[in-house]
Amino acid sequence: MKQYIGRRIGYSLLSLFLLSLTIFFFVRVTGDPAALLVEPGASEADVAAIHHQFGLDRPLWVQYGIFMSSLFQGDLGQSFYYRTPVMELYLSRLPNSLILAVVAMGLSLLIGIPSGILAAVRVGGFWDSAGKVFALLGLSLPSFWVGLVLILVFSVFLGWLPSSGAGTPLHLIMPAFALGWYFAAAHMRLTRSSMLEVLGSEYVKLARIKGLPQSLVIAKHAFKNALIPVLTLAGINLVIMVNVAVVVETVFAWPGIGRLLYEGIAFRDFPVVQGVVVLGGAMIVIVNMVVDILYAVIDPRIRLER
Amino acid sequence: MSTRADAIVAPPRIRWRSVSLRLDDFPVIPTLILVVIGLVAIFADVLAPHNPEVGSLAARFRPPFWQTGGSTQYLLGTDQLGRDVLSRLIFGARVSVVVGFTAVIFAGVVGTALGIVSGYLGGWVDQVIMRLTDTWLALPALTFAIFLAAIVGPSMWNIVIILGLTYWTRYARVIRGEVLSLKEREFVRLAIVAGCSKWTIMRRHILPNIINSAIVLGTLMLGVVIITEATLSFLGVGVPPPQPAWGLMLSDGKQGLMVGRWWLTMFPGCCIMLMVLSANLLGDWLRVKLDPQLRQL
Numbered sequence: 001m002k003q004y005i006g007r008r009i010g011y012s013l014l015s016l017f018l019l020s021l022t023i024f025f026f027v028r029v030t031g032d033p034a035a036l037l038v039e040p041g042a043s044e045a046d047v048a049a050i051h052h053q054f055g056l057d058r059p060l061w062v063q064y065g066i067f068m069s070s071l072f073q074g075d076l077g078q079s080f081y082y083r084t085p086v087m088e089l090y091l092s093r094l095p096n097s098l099i100l101a102v103v104a105m106g107l108s109l110l111i112g113i114p115s116g117i118l119a120a121v122r123v124g125g126f127w128d129s130a131g132k133v134f135a136l137l138g139l140s141l142p143s144f145w146v147g148l149v150l151i152l153v154f155s156v157f158l159g160w161l162p163s164s165g166a167g168t169p170l171h172l173i174m175p176a177f178a179l180g181w182y183f184a185a186a187h188m189r190l191t192r193s194s195m196l197e198v199l200g201s202e203y204v205k206l207a208r209i210k211g212l213p214q215s216l217v218i219a220k221h222a223f224k225n226a227l228i229p230v231l232t233l234a235g236i237n238l239v240i241m242v243n244v245a246v247v248v249e250t251v252f253a254w255p256g257i258g259r260l261l262y263e264g265i266a267f268r269d270f271p272v273v274q275g276v277v278v279l280g281g282a283m284i285v286i287v288n289m290v291v292d293i294l295y296a297v298i299d300p301r302i303r304l305e306r
Numbered sequence: 307m308s309t310r311a312d313a314i315v316a317p318p319r320i321r322w323r324s325v326s327l328r329l330d331d332f333p334v335i336p337t338l339i340l341v342v343i344g345l346v347a348i349f350a351d352v353l354a355p356h357n358p359e360v361g362s363l364a365a366r367f368r369p370p371f372w373q374t375g376g377s378t379q380y381l382l383g384t385d386q387l388g389r390d391v392l393s394r395l396i397f398g399a400r401v402s403v404v405v406g407f408t409a410v411i412f413a414g415v416v417g418t419a420l421g422i423v424s425g426y427l428g429g430w431v432d433q434v435i436m437r438l439t440d441t442w443l444a445l446p447a448l449t450f451a452i453f454l455a456a457i458v459g460p461s462m463w464n465i466v467i468i469l470g471l472t473y474w475t476r477y478a479r480v481i482r483g484e485v486l487s488l489k490e491r492e493f494v495r496l497a498i499v500a501g502c503s504k505w506t507i508m509r510r511h512i513l514p515n516i517i518n519s520a521i522v523l524g525t526l527m528l529g530v531v532i533i534t535e536a537t538l539s540f541l542g543v544g545v546p547p548p549q550p551a552w553g554l555m556l557s558d559g560k561q562g563l564m565v566g567r568w569w570l571t572m573f574p575g576c577c578i579m580l581m582v583l584s585a586n587l588l589g590d591w592l593r594v595k596l597d598p599q600l601r602q603l
Binding site for chain 1: 437438440441442444445446448449450452453454456457458529533536537540541542543556560563564566568571572575578579582583586587
C-alpha cells in the first residue's frame with residue numbers, strides 16, 4: 001500500500017516536472033521570451049532590461065531553476081493588463097469558475113443519472129434510443145455553439161434570460177447547460193453501462209428471486225452500486241470543467257478562469273496565460289493522483305496490480 | 307383466418323427485415339455528408355460564388371436571400387466586411403478538411419509508431435514511452451493546445467502541429483495494447499524463428515495487423531480534432547484572419563447575435579456540427595465492424 005502510494009506520488013511529481021519543463025521549453029524554443037514578457041511597443045533598452053531581470057542571459061538550466069523556484073513560492077509574475085500578481089487574479093476568479101462548474105455538474109448529474117438508469121432498465125426501448133441521440137449530440141456539438149444557439153433562442157428571440165455577465169441565478173442557467181451537456185452525455189453513458197453490469201450481477205438476481213418488485217430492485221439494490229463509478233468520474237470532471245470552461249465563459253462573458261485565459265490571449269498578457277495553464281495542469285495532475293490513491297485505499301485489487 | 311395467413315408469410319418478412327437492418331447499419335448519410343464536404347473542399351475555387359476574403363463594404367450584413375433585405379447575389383448573406391457567407395463556408399470546409407485530416411494523420415503516425423515500438427520492444431523503451439504518454443494524457447488537452455497556440459502564434463500549419471502534439475497519446479496507448487497481444491501470436495514467433503529482424507517484424511507483421519484499429523481511432527479522433535481547431539480559431543489563437551475558418555466565422559459573428567444577425571453564427575455552427583456528427587457516427591460504425599476489440603473503448 002505504502003509502496004503504491006509512493007509510486008503514484010512519484011508519477012505525479014514526474015508529471016508536474018514534465019509539465020513545467022514543457023512550458024519552460026516551449027516558451028524559449030519558439031522565440032525570444034522577452035518578446036512575450038515585455039509589453040507591446042517597448043523600447044530596446046526595456047527588452048535588454050527584461051533579459052537581465054529574468055536572467056535570460058544566463059544558461060538554460062539556471063533559468064529553469066529560477067523559473068521553478070519562483071513557481072514554488074507561488075509567484076507567477078505580474079499581469080501587464082491588470083498590474084496585479086497573476087496568482088491574486090487567479091484566486092479572485094476561481095470562485096466564479098467553481099460556482100459555474102458546480103451548477104453545470106449538478107445539471108449534468110440530474111440529467112445523466114436518471115436517463116442512464118432509464119436506458120439501462122429498458123435496453124433498446126424508446127428512452128434508450130433517445131438517450132443515445134442526446135449523448136451523441138452532447139459529444140459532437142462544440143460547447144460554444146450550444147451557447148450561441150441558447151443565446152439566440154432564449155435571449156434574442158424569447159428575451160427570457162440575460163445573454164452575458166454574472167450576478168443573478170438567471171445568468172447561470174445557459175452557461176451551465178452549455179458546459180454541462182457534454183458531461184451529461186458522458187455521465188449518461190457511464191451510468192447506463194454500470195447499471196447494466198449491476199443488473200446482471202448475482203445479488204440483483206437474488207433480490208429478484210426473493211420476489212421484490214422491479215422498482216425496489218432498481219432503487220434499493222442496483223442504483224446505489226451503479227452510482228459509485230459515476231460519482232468518481234464526476235469528481236474528476238469537476239476539475240476538468242473548471243479548465244475547459246474557457247469557451248463557455250468567453251461566450252457568456254462569465255468572469256471565471258476561462259475568461260481570464262481568454263483575456264490573457266486577447267491582450268497578449270503572457271504571464272496570465274502561462275499562469276492559468278500551469279495552475280490548471282497542476283490541479284488536474286493532483287486531483288488524478290488523489291482519486292487514484294483513494295481508489296487504492298478502497299479497492300485492494302488496484303494496489304496489488306503490477 | 308387473416309392472422310394465420312400473416313403467420314405463414316412471416317418468415318420472408320423477417321428475412322427482409324434483417325437485410326434492411328444490415329443496410330441500416332451503414333451510416334449512409336454521415337458518409338455522404340463527409341464526401342460532400344471533402345468535394346466542396348477540393349473544388350472550393352470553382353464552387354464559391356465570391357472571393358471569401360474580400361467583400362464590399364457597401365453590402366455589409368445582408369441577411370440570407372429568403373429574408374427581407376436579402377438578395378440571391380449573396381445566398382446566405384454577408385458578414386461585417388461584406389464578405390459572402392456561403393463562399394466563406396465553402397473555403398472554410400477546405401481549412402477544416404486540411405487541418406482535420408493532416409492533424410489526425412500526423413498524430414496517428416507518431417502515436418502508432420511509438421505504440422508499436424513501445425509494445426514490441428518492451429523493456430526500458432516501453433517504460434520511457436509509456437511514462438511520457440501518461441504524463442501527456444494527464445495534461446488538460448484543450449488548455450495545453452491554447453497555450454501552445456498562444457506562444458507559436460496563429461497559422462494553419464502551427465495548428466496542425468499543435469493538434470498532432472496534443473493527441474498522439476491516444477493512439478500510442480491503444481496500439482501498444484494491441485501489439486502486446488499480437489507479439490505472442492504464432493505468426494510473429496514463426497517470423498522470429500525464420501530470422502526476421504525486429505524492424506522487419508514490426509513493419510511487415512505487426513503494422514498490417516493494427517492498421518484497422520488505427521483507422522478506427524483516426525475516424526473517431528477526426529471529430530475531436532475539428533472541434534479543437536474550431537475552438538482555437540474561435541478564441542483567436544487558431545487559423546488567422548482573413549482566412550475563412552468556421553470557428554473564426556463564429557467568433558466574428560457572435561457580436562451580431564444580439565441584434566439578430568443569426569446567419570453569421572448559425573451556418574458555420576451547423577457545418578461544424580454536421581462534420582463532427584458524421585465523423586463520430588462513421589467512427590462508431592467502423593469500430594463495431596472493423597474491430598470488435600475496440601468496442602469496449
